[in-house]
Amino acid sequence: MITVDGTLSPRRIAWQRRRRAVAHGWADYRRSVPGMIGLVGLLLIVGMAVAAPLLADASQLRAVDSIGNPTWATPSEFPPLGTDNLGRSVWAQFVWGARISLLVGLAATVIAIVLGSIVGILAGYSGRVLAAVLMRITEWFLVIPFLPLAIVLAAVLGPSVRNVILVIGITSWPSTARLVRAQVLTLKERLYVERSRALGASSRYLMTRHILPSVSPLILASLTLTVPVAILSETTLSFLGLGDPTRASWGKMLDEAFSSGALSRGAWWYYLPPGLGIMAVVLSFVLIGQALEEILDPRLRERRA
Amino acid sequence: MTFRLVGLKVLGALATLAFVVVFNFFLFRVVDSDPVASLFRGRNLTAQQKVELRSQFGLDGTKLEQFGRYLQQTANLNFGRSYTSNEPVMKEIASRAWPTIALVGVSTLLSTVFGVLIGIAAAWKRGSATDYSATGLTMATYAMPDFWLGMLLLTTLAVSLGLFPVGGISDPSSDATGFAKLLDQAHHMFLPALTLTIAYLGEYALVMRSSLLDTMREDYLTLARAKGLRDVVVRNRHAVPNAILPVVTLIAINFGFVLSGAIAVETIFSWPGLGLLTYDALRGPDLPLLQGLFLVFSASVIFFNLVADLLYAYLDPRVRTG
Amino acid sequence: MSAEPQVAAPLLSVRDLHVTYRSQGGGVPAVRGVSFDLAAGETLGLAGESGCGKSTMAGALLRLLPQGTTVTGEVLLDGEDVLTMKPGRLRAVRWTEASIVFQGALHTLNPVHRIGRQMAEPIEVHDAGISSGEQRRRVEELLGVVGLPAGRADDYPHQLSGGQRQRVLIALALACNPRLLIADEPTTALDVMVQAQVLQLLEDLQQELGLAVIFITHDLSTLSTACRRLAVMYAGRIVEDGPSREVFREAAHPYTRALSAAFPVIGDMRFRLNPSGLGGDPPDPREIPPGCPFHPRCPVAESRCATEAVELWPTSRPGHTAACVRVLGADA
Numbered sequence: 001m002i003t004v005d006g007t008l009s010p011r012r013i014a015w016q017r018r019r020r021a022v023a024h025g026w027a028d029y030r031r032s033v034p035g036m037i038g039l040v041g042l043l044l045i046v047g048m049a050v051a052a053p054l055l056a057d058a059s060q061l062r063a064v065d066s067i068g069n070p071t072w073a074t075p076s077e078f079p080p081l082g083t084d085n086l087g088r089s090v091w092a093q094f095v096w097g098a099r100i101s102l103l104v105g106l107a108a109t110v111i112a113i114v115l116g117s118i119v120g121i122l123a124g125y126s127g128r129v130l131a132a133v134l135m136r137i138t139e140w141f142l143v144i145p146f147l148p149l150a151i152v153l154a155a156v157l158g159p160s161v162r163n164v165i166l167v168i169g170i171t172s173w174p175s176t177a178r179l180v181r182a183q184v185l186t187l188k189e190r191l192y193v194e195r196s197r198a199l200g201a202s203s204r205y206l207m208t209r210h211i212l213p214s215v216s217p218l219i220l221a222s223l224t225l226t227v228p229v230a231i232l233s234e235t236t237l238s239f240l241g242l243g244d245p246t247r248a249s250w251g252k253m254l255d256e257a258f259s260s261g262a263l264s265r266g267a268w269w270y271y272l273p274p275g276l277g278i279m280a281v282v283l284s285f286v287l288i289g290q291a292l293e294e295i296l297d298p299r300l301r302e303r304r305a
Numbered sequence: 306m307t308f309r310l311v312g313l314k315v316l317g318a319l320a321t322l323a324f325v326v327v328f329n330f331f332l333f334r335v336v337d338s339d340p341v342a343s344l345f346r347g348r349n350l351t352a353q354q355k356v357e358l359r360s361q362f363g364l365d366g367t368k369l370e371q372f373g374r375y376l377q378q379t380a381n382l383n384f385g386r387s388y389t390s391n392e393p394v395m396k397e398i399a400s401r402a403w404p405t406i407a408l409v410g411v412s413t414l415l416s417t418v419f420g421v422l423i424g425i426a427a428a429w430k431r432g433s434a435t436d437y438s439a440t441g442l443t444m445a446t447y448a449m450p451d452f453w454l455g456m457l458l459l460t461t462l463a464v465s466l467g468l469f470p471v472g473g474i475s476d477p478s479s480d481a482t483g484f485a486k487l488l489d490q491a492h493h494m495f496l497p498a499l500t501l502t503i504a505y506l507g508e509y510a511l512v513m514r515s516s517l518l519d520t521m522r523e524d525y526l527t528l529a530r531a532k533g534l535r536d537v538v539v540r541n542r543h544a545v546p547n548a549i550l551p552v553v554t555l556i557a558i559n560f561g562f563v564l565s566g567a568i569a570v571e572t573i574f575s576w577p578g579l580g581l582l583t584y585d586a587l588r589g590p591d592l593p594l595l596q597g598l599f600l601v602f603s604a605s606v607i608f609f610n611l612v613a614d615l616l617y618a619y620l621d622p623r624v625r626t627g
Numbered sequence: 628m629s630a631e632p633q634v635a636a637p638l639l640s641v642r643d644l645h646v647t648y649r650s651q652g653g654g655v656p657a658v659r660g661v662s663f664d665l666a667a668g669e670t671l672g673l674a675g676e677s678g679c680g681k682s683t684m685a686g687a688l689l690r691l692l693p694q695g696t697t698v699t700g701e702v703l704l705d706g707e708d709v710l711t712m713k714p715g716r717l718r719a720v721r722w723t724e725a726s727i728v729f730q731g732a733l734h735t736l737n738p739v740h741r742i743g744r745q746m747a748e749p750i751e752v753h754d755a756g757i758s759s760g761e762q763r764r765r766v767e768e769l770l771g772v773v774g775l776p777a778g779r780a781d782d783y784p785h786q787l788s789g790g791q792r793q794r795v796l797i798a799l800a801l802a803c804n805p806r807l808l809i810a811d812e813p814t815t816a817l818d819v820m821v822q823a824q825v826l827q828l829l830e831d832l833q834q835e836l837g838l839a840v841i842f843i844t845h846d847l848s849t850l851s852t853a854c855r856r857l858a859v860m861y862a863g864r865i866v867e868d869g870p871s872r873e874v875f876r877e878a879a880h881p882y883t884r885a886l887s888a889a890f891p892v893i894g895d896m897r898f899r900l901n902p903s904g905l906g907g908d909p910p911d912p913r914e915i916p917p918g919c920p921f922h923p924r925c926p927v928a929e930s931r932c933a934t935e936a937v938e939l940w941p942t943s944r945p946g947h948t949a950a951c952v953r954v955l956g957a958d959a
Contacts, residue, residue, distance in 0.1 A: 145565040275453035282448035532749040533721035
């Protein structure tokens with residue numbers, strides 16, 4: 001695009017357009033009530049996790065430092081959320097546990113998305129042989145049931161936060177790969193790709209300049225829907241004792257609540273908050289994800305009208 | 306549906322199974338060069354003990370020899386002996402399979418039926434109170450960990466209200482037989498089955514709703530109405546048969562996964578199935594048992610995926626005849 | 628309207644029909660006051676660009692529009708107002724009095740039911756006592772009428788070609804012997820050869836059975852021979868109505884003139900020497916300009932076109948009306 005005064009290069013124009021699209025998208029998003037609820041909820045929880053040191057002293061997580069506390073104290077006896085079988089503050093566990101749930105959920109999702117996107121783009125774009133091989137591998141991974149694989153890997157690798165992230169990431173990438181590949185295939189058919197080719201664009205250029213921007217919204221929506229699955233998986237793994245035993249997490253709280261007999265004691269302050277916390281995080285992401293999907297998928301938009 | 310189509314799909318499934326078998330082997334060996342050391346970490350073993358254990362686990366010899374032995378044994382369904390009970394692994398698995406199959410079978414049936422009905426009601430009356438409450442309910446159940454739901458049901462219905470037993474499959478003190486025994490087992494199965502049903506019906510409801518919403522935009526529904534059909538008939542005779550196709554495959558696929566996903570729920574209710582077996586095996590860790598369980602779970606997923614595939618091909622006339 | 632004295636009341640009488648869709652930003656008026664009469668056995672062609680409201684109007688005639696759509700006015704079918712009928716009566720009237728032939732796209736027919744079953748369905752619904760053998764016989768008879776072999780009844784929709792599906796839809800529309808056939812773009816998705824065949828079929832059926840037909844399309848040239856009368860829609864209103872040959876050759880409304888010029892007839896020298904198209908787009912239904920809705924694109928617009936409301940005024944020829952101030956002559 002040749003301009004008269006030469007101040008607006010094509011690149012600037014593209015960026016301006018992108019910025020406008022984002023602003024437009026944000027205005028659209030704000031109109032969605034469920035989307036805003038989800039966003040606010042998520043920000044609150046993230047805020048709580050980040051502010052953990054301010055909200056509860058880390059020492060209250062350790063049994064040795066909680067010896068002076070009464071065990072099984074109700075919230076009225078030991079605000080704000082009572083204590084567990086070892087006298088540790090439930091509130092501290094809750095607030096610090098949020099960090100692990102969020103951290104694992106996000107980190108594992110990032111791994112899954114990055115891996116899945118790379119495989120998806122390659123599978124959609126490459127020649128028949130490579131694509132077929134990649135898709136076969138993806139399908140094989142989809143078939144392996146998550147929990148047994150996670151259990152086995154965690155048992156062999158050893159329980160730690162890093163390993164849990166790895167396990168969840170490794171088992172979650174196939175669905176993203178399939179989604180991305182389908183999108184890439186439809187994009188490949190589009191004329192503008194063919195025309196760029198005719199103009200001499202290389203594969204790498206096409207992938208970064210054309211395909212990636214088009215696939216990105218899809219990846220974003222997929223991300224917000226993968227995080228809840230990752231968080232739920234982490235909870236289950238921690239509950240089964242495969243998480244890091246030294247760090248507080250909501251799943252671990254449930255595990256300890258169960259094995260220490262909180263259920264028969266009726267110590268609801270121990271097992272209710274973690275579950276509610278997980279529900280809140282998952283619901284927030286799901287609401288955000290649905291709102292994003294509606295904005296980014298034009299087909300869904302016409303359904304609303 | 307041609308034999309060729311069926312044959313190809315079966316072949317594909319077998320290939321995937323073969324991959325899993327190989328994967329199973331390497332999972333325990335390649336990840337860690339010395340499985341014995343890592344599996345028995347924290348326990349002081351003498352060099353002699355280590356050699357013995359290696360031999361016992363079939364870890365002596367070259368990798369290739371181990372692999373060969375592994376393949377041979379797997380073909381004979383011989384997965385070695387459980388470390389904790391010293392019984393053959395297959396025997397352990399076989400004896401514990403039925404409680405899981407019963408639990409998962411009943412739960413899947415109930416969650417499918419209720420989920421589909423809820424999904425249909427929500428989609429057909431889109432935007433109404435029915436739709437919002439159904440969607441809200443399904444989102445809430447999707448967001449909660451299934452075993453946490455089990456915990457809540459356990460405390461309220463079993464511990465506080467005493468309506469149901471706290472765990473196990475049957476009352477150890479009674480020696481009822483026949484029908485009375487079955488009734489007792491059903492009584493014990495109620496809470497875990499309720500947990501799994503509620504936990505999974507959300508997914509069916511959401512998929513059915515989404516599928517029906519897509520179907521509702523199709524022109525053949527307008528045509529059906531134009532013919533003078535009543536609304537309910539249009540829904541049940543035209544919309545639902547089309548919308549339900551994806552749900553059918555989902556059911557079949559899920560069955561394979563739920564089989565292995567009931568681990569946490571079985572633990573909560575001490576339900577003596579494969580899930581609880583896995584949880585206990587984890588404590589060891591009981592390597593041969595875990596390996597056998599992993600293979601069984603994977604095989605069931607592959608099998609049910611194949612069933613889902615074939616079922617869809619049969620039900621959709623476009624695939625069946627086209 | 629015809630200059631001949633009407634012997635009987637018209638079969639279909641549409642009075643001031645308004646259709647407003649529900650949408651996020653408020654209502655979208657797709658049809659803004661349409662009125663016309665149709666006598667028994669008469670053929671009416673309805674032409675216009677996409678978005679002018681013609682398909683919406685067709686759907687409104689049998690109340691087939693999505694829930695929440697506001698429809699006002701009167702649609703008198705044999706004297707009864709369809710818009711105020713009770714649901715039971717409406718269902719009885721559908722297909723037996725008037726039926727619709729939709730565009731034969733793949734999903735106009737239910738993909739999981741066989742053709743025969745879908746064709747037998749209205750027969751069974753409107754004739755409770757009929758036996759399945761009799762239903763089958765009727766289905767095969769209908770297939771024969773449209774030139775398809777009886778064996779097609781056992782096929783699924785995806786096994787038929789586009790042209791065959793269109794014939795099935797026509798056969799289906801005739802299943803309960805309606806008096807009015809509404810054909811909504813029945814040939815649009817077909818290629819030219821098949822189009823001609825289907826048009827011929829419709830014409831033959833119309834003559835044999837004495838059907839009244841409303842033929843909706845965006846392709847003006849197909850209408851000039853198929854229908855005796857032609858109406859043109861723009862921005863939700865009828866802007867011209869008259870005998871088809873007249874409307875096509877000597878249009879009174881500038882829009883019609885532009886529309887017919889856009890579809891050249893092979894062999895007609897006028898098109899060779901004077902090619903033309905129409906610039907611009909039809910107005911957004913939410914933002915229709917005041918005065919005559921066509922004036923922004925009109926090649927002969929005058930200053931009063933932007934302010935004065937237009938109606939269908941009679942032209943110098945009998946039975947030919949147009950919504951253009953130029954029709955009123957210099958003394959308007």
